[in-house]
Amino acid sequence: MNNRTLLQIAKEHMTPAYVYDLEKVREQITKLKNAFTYSRTRFLYAIKANFNPYLVKEIVKNGFGIDAVSPEEVECGILCGAECSSIMFTGNNMSNEDMKEVHRYGALLNIDSLSRLEKFGTFYPGSDVCIRFNPDIGAGNHKHNITGGEESKFGISHSQLQDVLDIINKYNLRLVGIHHHIGSGWLDVESPLNALEIILEVASIIPKLDFIDLGGGFGIPYKPDKEELDVNALGNQISEKFLGFCKNKDKELELRLEPGRYIVAQAGHLLVKVTTIKENPQGRIFVGVDSGMNHMIRVPLYDAYHRIINLSNQNGEQIAYDICGNVCESSDFFAKSRIISEIREGDILSIEDTGAYGFAMSSDYQLRSRPAEVIVDGNEIFLSRKRETLKHLLSKYERPTQSHQS
Ligand SMILES: Cc1ncc(COP(=O)(O)O)c(C=O)c1O
Numbered sequence: 001m002n003n004r005t006l007l008q009i010a011k012e013h014m015t016p017a018y019v020y021d022l023e024k025v026r027e028q029i030t031k032l033k034n035a036f037t038y039s040r041t042r043f044l045y046a047i048k049a050n051f052n053p054y055l056v057k058e059i060v061k062n063g064f065g066i067d068a069v070s071p072e073e074v075e076c077g078i079l080c081g082a083e084c085s086s087i088m089f090t091g092n093n094m095s096n097e098d099m100k101e102v103h104r105y106g107a108l109l110n111i112d113s114l115s116r117l118e119k120f121g122t123f124y125p126g127s128d129v130c131i132r133f134n135p136d137i138g139a140g141n142h143k144h145n146i147t148g149g150e151e152s153k154f155g156i157s158h159s160q161l162q163d164v165l166d167i168i169n170k171y172n173l174r175l176v177g178i179h180h181h182i183g184s185g186w187l188d189v190e191s192p193l194n195a196l197e198i199i200l201e202v203a204s205i206i207p208k209l210d211f212i213d214l215g216g217g218f219g220i221p222y223k224p225d226k227e228e229l230d231v232n233a234l235g236n237q238i239s240e241k242f243l244g245f246c247k248n249k250d251k252e253l254e255l256r257l258e259p260g261r262y263i264v265a266q267a268g269h270l271l272v273k274v275t276t277i278k279e280n281p282q283g284r285i286f287v288g289v290d291s292g293m294n295h296m297i298r299v300p301l302y303d304a305y306h307r308i309i310n311l312s313n314q315n316g317e318q319i320a321y322d323i324c325g326n327v328c329e330s331s332d333f334f335a336k337s338r339i340i341s342e343i344r345e346g347d348i349l350s351i352e353d354t355g356a357y358g359f360a361m362s363s364d365y366q367l368r369s370r371p372a373e374v375i376v377d378g379n380e381i382f383l384s385r386k387r388e389t390l391k392h393l394l395s396k397y398e399r400p401t402q403s404h405q406s
Contacts, residue, residue, distance in 0.1 A: 001019070001021045001023075001024070001269075001376055003309065003311050003314065003350070005376065005381070006019060006269055006271060006311055006348075006350055007311045007312070007348060008381075009271065009374050009376075009381060010271045010273070010311070010348045013372050013374050013383055014372070014387070015271050015272050015273040015290055015291070015348065015371075016270060016271060016272045016273075016289075016290055016291035016295055016371040016372075017270075017271045017371050017372040017373070017374055017387075018268055018269070018270055018271075018354065018355075018358060018359050018371050018372070018373045018374070019268070019269045019270075019271060019373075019374045019375075019376060020050075020052065020054075020055055020264070020267050020268050020355055020373065020374070020375050020376065020384075021267045021268075021269075021376045022054075022055070022058055022267070022375060022376065022377040022378075023376075023377070023378065024266055024267035024355075025055060025058055025059065025263060025264055025267045025355075026058070026062065028262055028263045028264075028266065028267070029043075029059065029062045029064070029263060031231055032218075032231060032235070032257075032259060032262065032263075033063075034232070034235075035231040035232045035234065035235025035236065036235040036238065036239055036255070036257070037235065037236060037239045038238070038239035038242050038243055038255050040252070040253070040254045040255060041239070041254075041255045041256075041257070042065060042086075042211070042254055042255070042256050042257075043063070043064045043065070043256075043257050043258075043259065044064060044065040044066055044067040044086070044087075044088060044213075044256060044257070044258045045059045045060070045064040045065070045066055045067065045258075045259070045260065045263060046067045046216045046258045046259060046260025046261075047066050047067065047068055047073045047076060047077055047260070048067075048068075048069055048073065048260060048357075048360060049260030049261055049263070049264050049265070049355075049356040049357055049360060050260075050264045050268070050355055050356055050357075050358070050359065050360050051073065051076055051360055052359070052373055052375075052384060052385070053076070053079070053080050053384075054375050054384045055264060055267075055355075055375075056076065056077065056080040056082075057080045057081055059263060060077070060080050060081045060082045061081065064082075064086075065077075065082055065083070065086030065087055065088070066080075066082045066086065066087040066088075067088055067090060067216065067258035067260070068087055068088070068089050068090070068102075068107070069089070069090055069091060069092065070091070070098070071089070071097075071098050071101040071102050071105075073089075074087055074089055074101075074102050074105050074107050075105070078105065084105055084106035084107050085106070085108075087105070087107040087108070088107065088108045088109075088110050088130060088177075088179075088213070088256075089102040089107050089108070089109050089110060090110040090112070090132060090179065090181075091109065091110070091111075091112070091116075092112055092153065092154060093113075093153075094109075094111070094116050096119065096123075099116070099119065099120060099123065100123070103123075103124060103127075108128060108129070108130055108176070108177070109129055109130065110129075110130040110131070110132050110177070110179050110213075111129060111130070111131055111132065112131075112132035112154055112155050112156060113156060114156060114160060114163055114164065114167065117129070117131070117164065117167045117168075117173075118167055120171075120173070121167055121168075121170060121171025121173055122171070124171075124173075125171040125172050125173070126171070126172045126173065126174075127173055127174070128173075128174045128176045129168070129173050129174070129175060129176065130175075130176060130177035130178065130179055130211075130213065131156060131164055131175060131177075131178055131179065132154065132155045132156065132179045132180065132181075133155050133156055133157070133158055133161075133178060133179065133180050133199065133202060134152055134154060134155030134156060134157050134158070134180070135155070135158075135180040135182055135195045135198050135199065136150075136157070136158065136198065154181070155180060155181075158198070158201075158202055161202060161205065165206075174208075175206060175208075175209065176209065176210040176211065177209060177210055177211040177212065177213055177256070178199060178202055178203060178206065178209060178212055178213070179212075179213035179214075179215065179256075180195060180198075180199050180213075180214065180215055181214075181215025181216060181217060181258065182195045182215065182217060183217050184216065184217045184219070184260075184261060185217065185219040185220075185261065186217055186218075186219050186229075187219040187221065187226060187227065187228070187229045188229075189229075189230055189233050189234045189237065192214065192217070192234065192238065193234075193237055193238065193241070195214070196214060196238060196241055196242075197241075199212055199214070200212070200241070200245050203245070203249075203251075203253070204245075204249055209251070209253060210253065210254060211253055211254035211255070211256050212242075212253055212254075212255060212256065213256035213257070213258065214238070214255070214256065214257055214258075215257070215258050216257065216258035216259045216260050216261070216262070217259075217261075218231065218234075218259050218261065218262035219261070219262070220261060220262060220265045220266055220353060222304065222305045222306060222307070222353055223305045224307065229262075231262075238255070239255070242255050260356055260357075261356040261357065263356075264355040264356045265353050265354070265355045265356035265357075266352075266353050266355065267355040268353065268354040268355020268356065268358055269350045269351070269352060269354060269355075270291065270295065270296055270350070270351040270354040270358060270371065271311075271348055271349070271350055271351075272289040272290055272291040272334075272348070272349050272351065273289060273290045273346065273347070273348055273349075274287055274288070274289055274343055274344070274345050274346060274347045274348075274349065275288050275289060275290050275326070275345065276288035276345065277343065277344070277345055284322055285319065285320070285321050285322065286321075286322050286324055287321045287322065287323045287324065287343050287349075288324055288325070288326060289323065289324070289325060289326070289334070289349060290326060291325055291326070291371065292324075292325020292326050292327035292329075292332045292368070293325055293327050293329060293331065293332045293365075294325075294327055294362060294363050294364070294365040294366060294368055294370075295325075295358075295359070295362050295368075295370065295371050296334070296351065296354055296358050296361075296362070297361050297362075297363075298354075298357055298358070298361070299333055299334055299335070300329075300331035300332065300333065301361075305335075306334065306335070306351050306352055306353055306354060307351075307352040307353065308323055308334060308335055308338060308340055308349055308350070308351055308352065309340075309341075309349065309350045309352065310340050310341045310342070310343050310347055310348075310349055311347070311348045311349065311350050312344070312346070312347035312348050313341050313342055313343070313344065313347060314341055315341060316341040316342030316343075317341070317342045318339050318340070318341060318342075319339065319340065319341075319342055319343070320337050320338065320339050321335070321337075321338055321339075321340055321343060322335070322336045322337065322338075323335045323336075323338060323340075323349070326368070327365065327366055327368075328366060334351055359371065359373060364393060367390060367393070369387050369388040369389060369390070369393075370387070370388045371387060372385060372386060372387040373385040
């Protein structure tokens with residue numbers, strides 16, 4: 001999508017606004033599908049990355065199932081057209097209520113503790129189940145994004161495999177799949193391949209399985225100096241290893257993957273307007289915008305890097321700026337000491353690669369409305385979600401404007 005279109009959208013729909021380019025989503029889907037040559041590969045979209053129904057419907061239409069982590073995500077997947085049989089619920093610290101609700105939908109449960117497995121067996125003996133293992137190795141673009149290894153709260157350790165199998169037998173459960181997810185945002189081929197070796201060892205011990213799920217985590221190059229993930233090399237190598245394993249062990253397994261970020265991150269742009277420019281005596285230039293960490297928390301939370309483009313002045317002098325939000329928190333920055341084409345008050349900036357874990361992680365903090373969401377599908381541009389208002393937010397409360405005493 002070109003910058004002129006983004007500027008037009010900012011004019012028409014105002015700022016702050018998330019803009020999603022469906023063409024880019026389709027491009028990423030095609031890249032992944034082409035890379036994984038193993039014929040029985042199935043992709044589940046990690047809906048946590050972005051639950052905008054227009055995006056989810058498009059992804060489901062392209063043959064993806066859903067990787068869900070809450071009953072609400074399961075329901076959203078169904079409403080967006082996913083078959084229940086193509087949805088897996090990977091619940092961490094799952095409650096009985098979560099378990100029952102998801103089982104009622106008919107989605108497969110991916111269980112990550114012995115205690116939950118025991119409860120699942122008690123409630124639903126004879127059912128299909130998947131187990132999430134902790135691969136003991138992790139990878140990701142920030143320590144908060146690493147989900148494997150000793151310090152991770154996710155998954156059951158491989159060393160507890162016998163305990164898993166004992167519970168499976170006790171309740172006559174059918175262990176149809178095994179799963180792991182090493183972390184998010186990795187850009188190398190080695191980490192997922194190393195983890196694959198580990199899960200294949202586990203798979204070789206389990207007699208009957210329908211699938212092995214390697215989770216998501218496929219990274220994108222947020223920083224300009226980062227190389228893109230070589231998705232073809234990754235897809236080919238995983239496919240070859242997987243096929244070799246199946247032939248060797250005489251198994252016919254499905255290979256499952258759960259990409260989120262890779263599909264939607266680069267399709268998203270957060271458009272913001274510059275409200276204030278302030279230079280301190282030490283020479284730092286603070287550029288304040290009409291958005292903040294309440295709309296996109298990845299920078300304070302993960303120390304994330306997002307490219308920022310001054311759409312209103314693309315060929316100006318290159319100057320170092322601190323780009324900050326309007327939230328009353330010291331960590332409310334989009335970038336520090338970032339060289340950007342000269343910025344003036346009123347300019348429109350695009351914070352790039354914000355389609356994943358952007359709006360999905362937004363909050364009502366300090367009561368500023370969440371941004372509008374606009375979809376671009378070729379020549380068609382439409383508002384998919386209106387900017388929230390305080391009235392809408394308060395309408396979720398019982399009798400919000402009446403005094404207690406009255
Ligand atoms: C179990 C599981 N699968 C898939 C994903 C998606 O990760 P990503 O968006 O990095 O592909 C996550 C992310 O946290 C996850 O926890």
